[in-house]
Every structure is written in structure tokens, then in C-alpha cells.
Amino acid sequence: MIWQLEFIILLLVVVCGVAALTVRDLLGAAILFGAYSFMMCLLWAIMGAVDVAFTEASVGAGVSTVFFVAAVFRTSRRSRD
Template sequence: MEWLSTFFLVLVVVCAIAALMVQDLLAAVIIFGAFSFFSALYFATLGALDVAFTEAAVGAVITTVFFVTAIFRTIRRSKT
């Protein structure tokens, strides 16, 4: 089970770096949603199911929906 926790932790780090590197804001939000999902899976493998459920509900769903809604109401591409 240790390898599964390490795998999810590596995916969290990869998603964090990818979210910082992309230029498209919608892609960054989708990667951030994946980051939250992998964080929830990581917490679940550690046995913290209440934290995992909260992270999945708030981080992966509600925050992603709010960010996507905000992006569609503003400019999608960053200026750099």
C-alpha cells in the first residue's frame, strides 16, 4: 500500500508543476481539478477518509466549477 501512496503523491506534484507551466487558464483549472482529485485519493490511502471526502467535494468539484465559470466570464488566455 506504500507504493500506492507514493504514486498518488508523485501525481500531485506533477499536476502542481503542470498547472504552473501551462498558458491556457482553462487547462490550468482542469489540471488543478486533477490535483485535488489525486490529493483526495492520497488522503484516502492514508486512511483520512473525512479529509479525502472534503477535498473531493470542495477541491475537485466546487472550486473547479467556480473557476471554469469565472474563466468563461472573462478572458481565457493569459497575457504572457
């Protein structure tokens, strides 16, 4: 694997994680968390843990994003802190 590519993915993981924490729009945070999960899934796949990558893609990037969006839709879109 090309190390530059891995580095970019790792950087994106950190950026997405920090951005999901700091952004005030909760819907945006849910989408950023989905992106974070997808980047993590790529990292798992690079490290050879294909089963974990599969779980991360289906649970982290797929279903849990839907759950977050459903929760945001039914509560409030703005975070107070």
C-alpha cells in the same frame, strides 16, 4: 497499501501542481487543478483521513473547478505570464 501506488499518486500530485502553474491555457489549468485535488483526495484516503478526503473530493475536485471554469468563461482564457 502498496508503496509504488502511493509513490505514483504523489508524483502525479506534484506533476499536476507544477503543470497547473505553468500551463498558459487557464481552462486547462482549472482542469489540472481538479486533477490535483482528486489525487490529493486519494492521498488523504490512503492516510486514513477519510473526512478530509471527502471534503477535498467535494470542494476541491467538484465545486471549485466549476467556479474556476465560470471565472475563465467570463474573463479570458489566456494568461499573460
